Amino acid sequence: MMTQESPEIPGVGRKQDYALGRSSTESKRLSDQHEVLLKAAGGYIPVPLSIECEMLEAILDVGTGNGAWLLGLRQSGIIPNSVELVGVDVSDKMMPSIELGRKFGLNLQVKDLCEPLPSSWNGKFDYIHGRHVFIWIEPYKWLDVMCNLKRALKPGGTLVIMYPGEVPYDHKTEKPLGIDTAPRRLFSAFLQYTASAGLPRQAVASLPKLLLEAGFESDSIVTTTKRVNLGSAEPDSALRPASAHHLDFLLELMYNRTSSPEDDFPSPGDHVGWEELLEGWQEATDAGFFYDLFILSARKPQN
Numbered sequence: 001m002m003t004q005e006s007p008e009i010p011g012v013g014r015k016q017d018y019a020l021g022r023s024s025t026e027s028k029r030l031s032d033q034h035e036v037l038l039k040a041a042g043g044y045i046p047v048p049l050s051i052e053c054e055m056l057e058a059i060l061d062v063g064t065g066n067g068a069w070l071l072g073l074r075q076s077g078i079i080p081n082s083v084e085l086v087g088v089d090v091s092d093k094m095m096p097s098i099e100l101g102r103k104f105g106l107n108l109q110v111k112d113l114c115e116p117l118p119s120s121w122n123g124k125f126d127y128i129h130g131r132h133v134f135i136w137i138e139p140y141k142w143l144d145v146m147c148n149l150k151r152a153l154k155p156g157g158t159l160v161i162m163y164p165g166e167v168p169y170d171h172k173t174e175k176p177l178g179i180d181t182a183p184r185r186l187f188s189a190f191l192q193y194t195a196s197a198g199l200p201r202q203a204v205a206s207l208p209k210l211l212l213e214a215g216f217e218s219d220s221i222v223t224t225t226k227r228v229n230l231g232s233a234e235p236d237s238a239l240r241p242a243s244a245h246h247l248d249f250l251l252e253l254m255y256n257r258t259s260s261p262e263d264d265f266p267s268p269g270d271h272v273g274w275e276e277l278l279e280g281w282q283e284a285t286d287a288g289f290f291y292d293l294f295i296l297s298a299r300k301p302q303n
Contacts (some may be wrong), residue, residue, distance in 0.1 A: 041293060
């Protein structure tokens with residue numbers, strides 16, 4: 001049990017310009033999250049569209065972070081070694097070293113997706129992968145981002161957008177956890193926080209419509225729903241520790257924010273409130289719960 005004087009929140013006290021931090025601790029958490037979300041998605045190419053991996057020539061990962069998805073893809077053996085792997089992020093602070101990038105043939109660059117990508121990338125990529133990237137971009141910029149990504153795709157190329165659900169579920173009953181449970185309170189407070197920052201999560205409902213506006217094939221736009229397990233809900237014992245901790249950033253982020261009386265969430269100075277919340281989170285993780293992972297895929301027309 002934590003003491004009232006020292007709530008055990010990872011990384012408390014760090015000042016970050018980037019919402020989720022760029023430290024080695026956050027990089028490790030992202031690597032854990034990568035493994036959890038990779039399994040939940042069903043692999044590196046989790047789309048209902050037909051994709052011949054042996055025919056791929058270039059792949060782009062947007063919001064690449066520490067490059068875990070690209071590194072794993074390169075080592076997976078499911079694509080030819082000749083495939084060019086490119087990753088972009090708004091910051092290079094978590095990107096792998098230049099030496100590691102060269103070893104695995106990764107081209108990692110700092111790019112703002114809201115700005116046009118290099119003209120040399122026009123029609124270059126067979127597959128563009130974006131995991132949890134749109135939810136950190138203001139929705140009014142999404143159409144511009146989609147148009148930029150469509151421009152970078154080859155005719156017939158595929159775009160994949162992943163984003164998390166907003167509700168935690170009991171893994172036994174498959175019903176939403178109660179509003180007074182720690183996971184539900186944390187998810188709710190986080191959604192209020194992102195909305196106040198101009199990132200309303202409800203806006204994801206507009207993504208399929210925006211894909212149409214950007215010019216993607218209407219009959220190729222498909223949303224599939226997967227399950228991300230936490231704690232004992234994860235059947236793979238080797239993956240269970242990562243599944244239990246891949247949302248630790250939520251605890252840190254919400255601890256460091258300024259609370260408001262309306263959200264019924266403990267302030268950083270409320271040690272008793274945070275102790276109760278963390279104990280409730282641990283109990284829910286031990287019992288096991290899950291949230292949804294949505295995978296939206298679309299294809300650029302051949303002509």
